[in-house]
Amino acid sequence: MTDASPQSEGDLAFFEDLQPPASDFRADVLAGLSRPQKALSPKYFYDKTGSEIFDRITQAPEYYVSRTEIALLDRIGPELRDLAGPAAVVLEPGAGSSVKIRKLIDALDRPAAFVGMDISGDHVKAACRDIASDHPDLLVGAVCHDFTQGIDLSALPLPDGRRVVFFPGSTIGNFELDGALALLQTLRGWLRDGDALLIGVDLRKDGATLEAAYDDAGRATADFNYNLLKRINVELDGTLDPSGFDYRAFWNPYRSRVEMYLQASRDMAFSVAGQDFMIRKDETIHTENSHKFTVDTFQDLARKAGLAPRTQWVSDGEPFSIHWLEVSGEA
Ligand SMILES: C[S@@+](CC[C@H](N)C(=O)[O-])C[C@H]1O[C@@H](n2cnc3c(N)ncnc32)[C@H](O)[C@@H]1O
CATH class of the missing domain: 3.40.50.150 (Vaccinia Virus protein VP39)
Incomplete structure (x- = not known):
């Protein structure tokens, strides 16, 4: 307050x-990238650019x-x-x-x-x-x-x-x-x-409708995810290469949710706020769930x-x- x-x-x-405070973003990102299943909180999608991309998502036909x-x-x-x-x-x-x-x-x-x-x-x-x-x-x-x-x-x-x-x-x-x-x-x-x-x-x-909604052909949801990596690079002095990640969205019927990930397409070393990380080819960063x-x-x-x-x-x-x-x- x-x-x-x-x-x-x-x-x-x-x-x-x-x-x-900006220190929350830093602490949450470092903690999330240090977990065995790397994860980022979806609340950090929404910087100015992310909020604009979300508006694009809402217009996607899917x-x-x-x-x-x-x-x-x-x-x-x-x-x-x-x-x-x-x-x-x-x-x-x-x-x-x-x-x-x-x-x-x-x-x-x-x-x-x-x-x-x-x-x-x-x-x-x-x-x-x-x-x-x-x-x-x-x-x-x-x-x-x-x-x-x-x-x-x-x-x-x-x-x-x-x-x-x-x-x-x-x-x-x-x-x-x-x-x-x-x-x-x-x-x-x-x-x-x-x-x-x-x-x-x-x-x-049905899963096909859900997976299309969260992985639209116009790539708005993918851009939304890449923007989070760019935000980390700008605000937390990160060296993540967004082009080294593929965006994936899966319907998980057992947990009744769409799960969204950034998947590394090659081994990559990177740093965030002075801390070094490694991500292996095919390893994922879990970015969001949408429970149904x-x-x-x-x-x-x-x-x-x-x-x-x-x-x-x-x-x-x-x-x-x-x-x-x-x-x-x-x-
Ligand atoms: C899925 S969008 C929904 C936007 C709008 N209410 C709508 O229905 O179209 C989620 C919104 O919640 C905001 N948001 C996400 N996490 C938040 C948090 N922890 N506290 C406050 N706002 C948050 C985002 O900035 C974004 O505007």
Whole structure:
């Protein structure tokens, strides 16, 4: 947490900068590359370039996730308006370019406030400014923070009113199940009686569709992965050669997840932040998982986090779900 109170900036009612220190990135990368199965945390994909590449991914024909969720939001808008009631205060962790929030703002009954929150501070600030200028009656704030870390929401100048925490994009699927449970518990902590978590959760489907979605022919997802190596080179004085890696995405039906890797095409020595590493031909760096749920497996997890499923909707076409969860009082 910073000691400074959130500042207003341009059209934004406030911007709170809780960006994690650069030392976290360094420590996490060194620890991940030192493991027997080398791994990097997907939260580091999202520097400025990574956030822009993610927007390209959402446009890839094979990446059904974004367009399916947007179509479902359009379909359920009137029900969301009734559930949220007037003057809701909407918070979106991992907001990114805030495309989907526009659907929600348009659907709701005169929402009082929107707060976009993301680890990619400049990106979320710019996206929230655009929303503020398009919605002059809405109080719009932005926060740069890591949603896996705590945040004191009472430090933000939020109006009273029902809080709706909006967590689309099936970002919850990027976590191992214990991490997903912990994150749901964190988000539950943002809610009071009567508030809600509105969350998008991708559902199991056939492996070919999933592998194509996460390894698009236009190579956007591959570029997203290579960009993480480039980010390490620039920010951590790394000597990784992205051209020495092939990008791979596999559907693992036993763990119900798509697993993404960078696979070395030859033996390579490299260094990061002054530490030396070796990767052998065919050895992999695990960069991301995207877990796929059924409605039941997700709702069981939500209940364990103290969230009571009230309503859920499943898309037409490729199955994708959106859930309205309320505080159950049991966490
Ligand atoms: C899969 S994208 C989803 C973006 C947007 N919500 C959507 O549905 O299209 C994940 C977003 O979460 C952000 N993000 C990832 N890990 C994060 C973390 N630990 N804390 C805060 N934001 C994070 C990324 O910067 C990115 O904008």
